[in-house]
Amino acid sequence: MKNSSPSLWKATLAVVWKDLTAELRSRELLTSMLVFALLVILIFNFALELDARARANITAGVLWVTFTFAGTLGLNRSMAVEKDRGCLDGLLLAPVDRAAIYLGKALSNWVFLLIVAGIVLPVYSLLYNTNLFQPGLILVILLASEGYIAVGTLLASMAVQARTRDILLPILLFPVVIPVLVAAVKASSGFLEGLGWVDVSTWVNLLIVYDVIFTAVSFMVFDFVVEE
Amino acid sequence: MGQKPKALTILDWITGILFITAILGVFFYAPLEAVMGWVQKVFYFHVAAGWTGMLGFLVSAVAGVLYLVKKDPRWDRIGFAGVEIGMVFMLICIITGSIWARPIWNTWWTWDPRLTTATIMELIYAAYLLLRQGVEEPDRRARFGAVYAIIGFISVPLTFLSIRIFRTIHPVVIGSNDPGAAGAFDMTPRMMQVFMFSLVAFSFIFADILWHRIRLGALADHVEQKKIQLQTWGE
Numbered sequence: 001m002k003n004s005s006p007s008l009w010k011a012t013l014a015v016v017w018k019d020l021t022a023e024l025r026s027r028e029l030l031t032s033m034l035v036f037a038l039l040v041i042l043i044f045n046f047a048l049e050l051d052a053r054a055r056a057n058i059t060a061g062v063l064w065v066t067f068t069f070a071g072t073l074g075l076n077r078s079m080a081v082e083k084d085r086g087c088l089d090g091l092l093l094a095p096v097d098r099a100a101i102y103l104g105k106a107l108s109n110w111v112f113l114l115i116v117a118g119i120v121l122p123v124y125s126l127l128y129n130t131n132l133f134q135p136g137l138i139l140v141i142l143l144a145s146e147g148y149i150a151v152g153t154l155l156a157s158m159a160v161q162a163r164t165r166d167i168l169l170p171i172l173l174f175p176v177v178i179p180v181l182v183a184a185v186k187a188s189s190g191f192l193e194g195l196g197w198v199d200v201s202t203w204v205n206l207l208i209v210y211d212v213i214f215t216a217v218s219f220m221v222f223d224f225v226v227e228e
Numbered sequence: 229m230g231q232k233p234k235a236l237t238i239l240d241w242i243t244g245i246l247f248i249t250a251i252l253g254v255f256f257y258a259p260l261e262a263v264m265g266w267v268q269k270v271f272y273f274h275v276a277a278g279w280t281g282m283l284g285f286l287v288s289a290v291a292g293v294l295y296l297v298k299k300d301p302r303w304d305r306i307g308f309a310g311v312e313i314g315m316v317f318m319l320i321c322i323i324t325g326s327i328w329a330r331p332i333w334n335t336w337w338t339w340d341p342r343l344t345t346a347t348i349m350e351l352i353y354a355a356y357l358l359l360r361q362g363v364e365e366p367d368r369r370a371r372f373g374a375v376y377a378i379i380g381f382i383s384v385p386l387t388f389l390s391i392r393i394f395r396t397i398h399p400v401v402i403g404s405n406d407p408g409a410a411g412a413f414d415m416t417p418r419m420m421q422v423f424m425f426s427l428v429a430f431s432f433i434f435a436d437i438l439w440h441r442i443r444l445g446a447l448a449d450h451v452e453q454k455k456i457q458l459q460t461w462g463e
Contacts, residue, residue, distance in 0.1 A: 154379070155376075158372050162362035162372070163362045163363070164362040165362070168358065171354075172355045172359060175348050175352040176380060176383045178348055178383075182390040182391065186393075203393075206390055213386070214379075217382060218379070224296050224374070
């Protein structure tokens, strides 16, 4: 590492700052993610007839499908913007460790997904007259979205460089994040049904293991994905 | 390049003989299972095909790591070959399993960890093929393939674990014997011999096809280079 280049942490924050500022000005990514998420819930409402009794069991599933789909939309957009306007090349030319670009993009994607979750939860609670603001569920959302975004950011940066990019990301991402989705759905429904920690801890542990492994691996191989 | 190596021809013959012997062993040497009857014969090739499939995916992940480290296109060809062969054998494993499950479990399909994981693996590697198809530049295609082969392979045990925590009905013939599993049985020594023999035979088939596929990949690259040369001469 040269002395003149900024530290990894500073460079990461700079990328996050850039993404958040751009989003604050255009608001296109968050708006489309949010509208999409609400539409998915609306569709589920009619497809599954979410009546009072069915809701308790299905809520976790509906929430995670919503987050997964909205997340794909956001990941694709966040990487496509970089690719289309040649910003990615600019970022790659910057004299910083490329890991900082990965970390920065992943962090800002994570923030976007959490914002979407933060808006979907109260809306869902309101629409279906339940309370989703439970510490357990929030913990699950934090852990599961981290793993999802860690892999998603890596795969999205590959997908945007391919010819078939718009359709490629979900195909690449979904089979790999199945453990996250299974664990997140089971843990969320466990917390929502008021089960004890003993019943849910296996799933939370699985989420932590996934997060650690995939964040580390994605962090290590990102260099090869953007290398030219 | 060009001539087929002699060692490969010898391997072809050994593989063919081993495979025919394995088939004969399954039908004439191994005893008939008392409860399940003839359909149990599927077991020998079912497990062997699953083993070969996993071997293919393992090869692709290892070749992926080696490609990223060494940047030698040979490792890319090996990884690609591993995925293709793995997919074919995993599919054979799923189909033979379904044939067995119909009379024994009374259903073609159940959402058991092994079955589900095998299907998800097929989807992961189908995505791998689609990813490669979408990238034209050979160097970038190889890098993306290597990265995805690694990510996909690492996710498999976690997928298995996550579905395993649900109760399973798949029999575990080797190792622990869960009394809850439907269709489990104890192997007689003869069955064990045939089983081990088919594992060896399938490993040989794997090595043989892998070699052929790598050779084909090398020839295809060669042709592609020649074509590019021709184009540059034309200009």
